[in-house]
Amino acid sequence: MPLQDLDSGHEFPPESLVISESEAAAYAAAVGDRSAQPSERVPSMAVIAAGLSRFIKQLGLADGTVEVVHASQEASFNRPITPGDILQIRATLKSNAERRGSRFATVEMLFVDDAGEAVAEASSLIVVNAS
Amino acid sequence: MSAQPANPGDLLEGFDRTITQDQVEAYADAAGDHNPIHLDAEFAAKTPFGRRIAHGMLTLAMVSEMLTSAYPVNWASGGQLKVRFRAPVFPGEAVRVSGEVLKVAESDGVRTVEITLAVKKDDGEDVITGRAVVRVD
Numbered sequence: 001m002p003l004q005d006l007d008s009g010h011e012f013p014p015e016s017l018v019i020s021e022s023e024a025a026a027y028a029a030a031v032g033d034r035s036a037q038p039s040e041r042v043p044s045m046a047v048i049a050a051g052l053s054r055f056i057k058q059l060g061l062a063d064g065t066v067e068v069v070h071a072s073q074e075a076s077f078n079r080p081i082t083p084g085d086i087l088q089i090r091a092t093l094k095s096n097a098e099r100r101g102s103r104f105a106t107v108e109m110l111f112v113d114d115a116g117e118a119v120a121e122a123s124s125l126i127v128v129n130a131s
Numbered sequence: 132m133s134a135q136p137a138n139p140g141d142l143l144e145g146f147d148r149t150i151t152q153d154q155v156e157a158y159a160d161a162a163g164d165h166n167p168i169h170l171d172a173e174f175a176a177k178t179p180f181g182r183r184i185a186h187g188m189l190t191l192a193m194v195s196e197m198l199t200s201a202y203p204v205n206w207a208s209g210g211q212l213k214v215r216f217r218a219p220v221f222p223g224e225a226v227r228v229s230g231e232v233l234k235v236a237e238s239d240g241v242r243t244v245e246i247t248l249a250v251k252k253d254d255g256e257d258v259i260t261g262r263a264v265v266r267v268d
Contacts, residue, residue: 023161030157031192032148035200044207045195046162049188053163064167067178070187072215080207129179 021083145229152222184219214261
């Protein structure tokens, strides 16, 4: 559904997320993370990045028809993520408003493991300009 | 490894990095973010930036790397950050990632540090500014 048609408080369909050892290694290599040990631990920000990408796609903002800019990011981590951990991402559109021709949307994500424990949380403010 | 930064004024071990277009493309695949503003030169030329820009989350990953190096256990277990993306990084540009302990707090026997975070370009332009909070042992 287009972002402009969604109300604040909209809950996205949950997404499942599993980051494999090879995916963690690819992420660490791409960002140049020299501290990473991707066989033991997924780089913390990889989880947030993967989640945000999924909801950008759900909103239809990844197809090149609009210009999307990431304005701010909050994140908190409760425990390390191990490659292969099965996570569910529960996301809510916290705010969605148009100002001066741009749309400002905040997506909040909660990452929950298969025991039901929250392992990370994030809030992302994105700005969408029609191109 | 040096002692973890735990007192006001302590500096985290920062670093300089140059972000390349190859890196941006590898990141797009790794993170699943193929927004054309990062990848498509023709599309990016029509945006206010005028050319392709690196993903903000790619640059933020470097901040997280610095925090992981400084606090190998506690960043991933209880760490928090809040940042703003102030300016885009264009592939080929170098950035400096840094952090400094601003203050220390203690509550119920748990000691935390608040850290100012910065990513700047060579000319001093802010790319990312923000704060992190991490428990210290």
